[in-house]
Amino acid sequence: MWFGTSAGLYRYDGYTFKAFQSNSQDGASLPDSYINNIYESLNGDLWILTASGLCIYHPQNETFERDMRQVFAKIGIKDQPSVMFIDSHKNLWLAIPEKGVFAYNMQQQLTYEFGYTNDALGIPEGEICSIGECRDGALIVYEDGRIACCSISNQQQTLWVANDVANQKLRKSASLKVFADQMDNIWLYGKGTLMIYNKKIGQWNTTIGNSIGLTNVSVDHAVNAMAADRNGNIWIGTDRSGLIRTNVNSYEMEYIDPRNMNDMHIRRDIISIQSLYVDDTDLLWVGTEKAGVAFWSKNIYKFQSELNGDITAVTQDAEGKLWYGTSDKGVIGYDGPLASLRVSAITTTKDGSLWVGSKNNGLTRIKDGVATIYSVSKDSLRTVINDHINALCTDKAGNLWIATSGGLQVFNPRLNSFSTYTKENRKLNTNNITALHFGKGNNIFIGTGEGLIIMNLSSTERYFLTGNKSNLKTFTNNYITQIYEDSRGLIWIGTREGINILNPTNDHLDHLTERVGLCNNNICGITEDKYHNIWVSTSNGISRVVVQRDHEMGTYNYGLYNYDTSDGLQSNEFNVGAIFAKTDGNVVFGGLFGVNWINREGKKESESLPRVMLTQLFINEEEIQVGHRYDDNVPLQQALNESSKIVLNNNQNTFTIKFGAGNYNQSERLLFMYWLEGKDNDWRNGDALTHGVTFNELSSGSYKLHVKAVSSDGAISNQERTLEIRILPPWWLSWWMLLFYAIILMVAVYLWRFGYQKISYLWKKKKAVLTELKIQREEIKSASDDLRQPMSRMTSIISTLSEKEDTVEGKEQINSLHFQMLQIITRLSEMQIALEKPESKAANSAANRLQLNDEGIICLPNGEGAELTAEIKNKNTDLATMKYVVMIIDDNDEFLKFISAHLYGIYNTHAYNNIDAAIADIDVLKANVILCKQDMPKMTGSEFCNRLKTNQFTDKIKFILMTDTVLTPQDMEGMNITLSADDYLAKPFNIQEAIIRINNLLGIVTDTTNRNVIEGKETRRLESLNASMTTVTTSYDDNSNLPANINKPLSGDNASEDNHGIEYFTDEDVLGNYSMNDFRDRQLIKNIEQYVIHNMSRGQISLEEMASAMGMGRVPFFHKIRSITNMTPTELVRELRLKHACTLLIRTNINLTELAINVGFMTAENFTKIFKDRFGMSPIEYRLTHRNK
DSSP states (O other): OEEEETTEEEEEOSSOEEEEOBOTTOTTSBSOSOEEEEEEOTTSOEEEEETTEEEEEETTTTEEEOOHHHHHHHTTOOSOOSEEEEOTTOEEEEEETTTEEEEEETTTTEEEEEBTTOSTTBOOOSOEEEEEEOSSSEEEEETTSOEEEEEOSSSOEEEEEEOHHHHTTOOOOTTOEEEEOTTOOEEEEEBTEEEEEETTTTEEEOHHHHHTTOOSTTSSOBEEEEEEOTTSEEEEEESSSOEEEEETTTOOEEEEOGGGTOTTTOOOSSOOEEEEEEOTTSOEEEEESSSOEEEEOTTOOSEEEEOOSOEEEEEEOTTSOEEEEESSSOBTTOOSOOSOSSEEEEEEOTTSOEEEEESSSOEEEEETTEEEEEOTTTOTTOOSSOSOEEEEEEOTTOOEEEEETTEEEEEETTTTEEEEEOTTTTSOSOSOEEEEEEOGGGEEEEEESSOEEEEETTTOOEEEESBSTTOSSBOSOSOEEEEEEOTTSOEEEEETTEEEEEETTTTEEEEEOGGGTOSOSSEEEEEEOTTOOEEEEETTEEEEEEEEEETTTTEEEEEEEEEOGGGTOSOSOEEEEEEEEOTTSOEEEEESSOEEEEOOTTOOTTOOOOOOEEEEEEETTEEOOTTOOSSSOOSOSSOGGGOSEEEEOGGGOOEEEEEEOOOTTOSSOOEEEEEEETTBSSOEEOBTTTTEEEEOSOOSEEEEEEEEEEOTTOOBOSOOEEEEEEEOOOGGGSHHHHHHHHHHHHHHHHHHHHHHHHHHHHHHHHHHHHHHHHHHHHHHHHHHHHHHHHHHHHHHHHHHHHHHOOSHHHHHHHHHHHHHHHHHHHHHHHHHHHHSOHHHHHHHHHHTOOEEOTTSOEEOOTTOOGGGGGGGSOOOTTOGGGGSEEEEEOSOHHHHHHHHHHHBTTBEEEEESSHHHHHHHHHHHTOSEEEEESSOSSSOHHHHHHHHHTSTTTTTSEEEEEESSOOOHHHHHHTTOOSOOSEEEESSOOHHHHHHHHHHHHTOOOOTTOHHHHTOHHHHHHHHHHHTSOOOOOOOSOOTTSOTTTTSOOSHHHHHHOTTOOOOOOSSSOSOOOOOOOHHHHHHHHHHHHHHHHTGGGSOOOHHHHHHHTTOOHHHHHHHHHHHHSSOHHHHHHHHHHHHHHHHHHHOOOOHHHHHHHTTOSOHHHHHHHHHHHHSSOHHHHHHHHHHO
């Protein structure tokens, strides 16, 4: 639609206006912003008459052609016209002063001249003021009232001339215009003029004009515009009497108040109508002076009304009759007794009963004309529990459900009995029942003043909701006013603060409130029509919700359209529960003054819808103008609606296209569906709110967009609009870059052809060397195995010979030989260890080194990946613990990598660096244990713990809170640490400790013999190697000869009290008691002692290897040992060596050199010095002292 105003030209597509105004700096703009008239030519151009003359608007490029002399010269006209008109056949008529009238046939491109010859090829001479048309041809109107009819349809001719008005000097005005009605009667109108000319009898009728005071040109009253519609109505626009409607047959006149058309703007007592236009949908457009634009149609009101009182309840019986309950007059159409005339709810049951609930007087049952009243105050049997009836509904079995302020009841018509659900009998959470709805799956939805109850009538299972089931999102308000389950399975929950839409499939909850376009937050009624639109009545109008599914995201979008009294509503305020969807799919609404229903007269499923217009193009939210350059590209060479193809750069691949349909006469707004050929496989729904579609980051290539209009009734237009879209490739995929790539490839092939043989030779040579090295390594390992076994037997033989030798010199020589054999065996073992996986050993050494950063947080060295921790990962995926889901939450990504790698294969672990991501997966993963850091951003670990523990769906999840330090109760209170956690872990901690605590929470008894979990792979490997070596050991089955003080503690003050308190070690016992109260600490020390004993003969035991064997990092391991024993790991290892030496001194006869090597000392002298410093006596003295005991 185009509107000419005093402030420019405006284009309207049904959604937005675009303005065109004069710009003296732009030669392609309007010559003047004051528009007098608009005509459309054959090729779609607009001929516009402005205050400064004619111009032509070209819609292809949205420019205006000002120089009309060239245009007229092409059709053989040299002078400027004073009057212009384009008739319905798209012939151009121009009145040239002192020359006559020229007619130009745009289709045949022929020009005809009607000169002032007053013959069959000419017209009478005079001042021409306007040109119109009738069925015969063009009507030339003179200022004195003469009318000449000219035609160029078959040939040039003047058909007739009417001179009566001029002869009788009835009118003389430059404002005179003509209009031909549906009967082809000619109306002459203008200042003080409105008369009808009957061509058949050649007479003028001034009766209508005289009746409204249009008697002569001296009257300050004029008719400015006339139009006719398809229903025989003739519309007359005046400057003093507003809009007048008359009929072509009866000429009965009716004054139409324009305020009914556009109540927002037209509020003057006298409306001056300037122009009228009836479009191709029979919609009348009214242009006013200083009061905007209005429109009118028989379907302009979307609702029909019946003013029958304050309607509070609506239902329909089996015969299709509607029953209305009122606030003060009972039930319309029923004169029998009722519990009260103040009706609050009404429904029917399968047995033919009509049930009427009242606000304060109970329930009435009307069956076969007999009324039965159930009331606490009137019924001695007290069958109902409360007289305040809030809602009624029936289930599929025909039972009646009754919502009262005292609880919920159900009436069984077959048994004629009531059943009660109340808070007192523990069947409900509350007695204040506000709404009822029977839905799918034999579920009944019960609205209360505290939330929603969903009860399954088959299983009697009940859910109480104040939000979605996970309670991660709550309702806008817990006071439920209405409930409805639609055909999609969505649950619509009305409250006093908007609508809540719950999708039971994925537990997703959406809110619709005034903030997103709902007409009012106080929800009175919700239902669905046969076209699957959701209708919502409120305290301030009605909203229609168009639901569209986003198949890619699995969610729904909601388009909102609001209606008020200007759309035909009897009132903007509606009553709670007074809404009903009839069996024919139409919806009835009950309000303060009556009922409304949707006006569907004249609408059919096969309704012809217009072809879609493409109105706007946005690239990255910027509207694209025609002919403008964006990033060295002109996306719109011409107007979008005139374009069949657009080309966009690769960085312009996110864009939006807006639609319009040009059908403004439909009582419901149009929807759109689209299909992007080349991307989509089927038609999709356009955005109901933005009337368009947005494409995000389309790949380069060619596409074709297909668009159709869809009415609210579901009728799809048979006219399709298409647009080709091409996204250019990025510069690195342009044709010249592809050519460059081809050249590079050719050069590479050339080089490869000549260099392949040399490279192949080098590779084969390298592979041969590596193969040879591998063979040599295997040979060395095999040889060492062959040597170690006989040498081990020789060591035993030499030991036996030493015991049998009597001389001191002989014993020393044999012992020296024995020592050399042990050194050789140890060296062979070290060689074997060095030859095993030399590449992975380097990686394993780096993987087990944890570091502390400047903030005191444990982190891994740069470059560490999951593969570096492979040696300490548990690979047993068949463990029973794998069925448990453990979620780890920490904002330190390095820590998450480390702990995930160590728990891999033990539990089903999932790591998160923020709490929001973890919340989204809790229900899906069904977590058993959550480890969460306390100091998390946005939400602390304590807040997250409290949230889970207060939710009935998540309170069973075990929660371990990780803190940066060990906290006292006072620290926890001061730092607001939650007491709801199931356990607490202070960083740094070892993996064993975490596993044991997790297992304790899961009720799993830790198997200390499971070395996969407790000790790690490295310990097992060293044990197996040591077991294959022959070392000087002894059996410890008999402990009877041990000293009495052998079990005294070794560490702390006890050790200083008795330097001879040596604890005896066995594989089953732990050496030393380090005053540990925690079982996990005792288990760690036992594992360390076992590791040291099994690897004692290796000599040096590194901190890294020992920490790795315990499944810990170097730094955490160091601090843990220090906190337990008050020793460094090195001091602890030395203490264990000395204790083992004490055992060997008592139970064996080996010499000091051999004993020192067995317990890991390099020389006997070094061993003797350290032993004496520790125990205050030499090893020989210790052996003699304790053996004598």
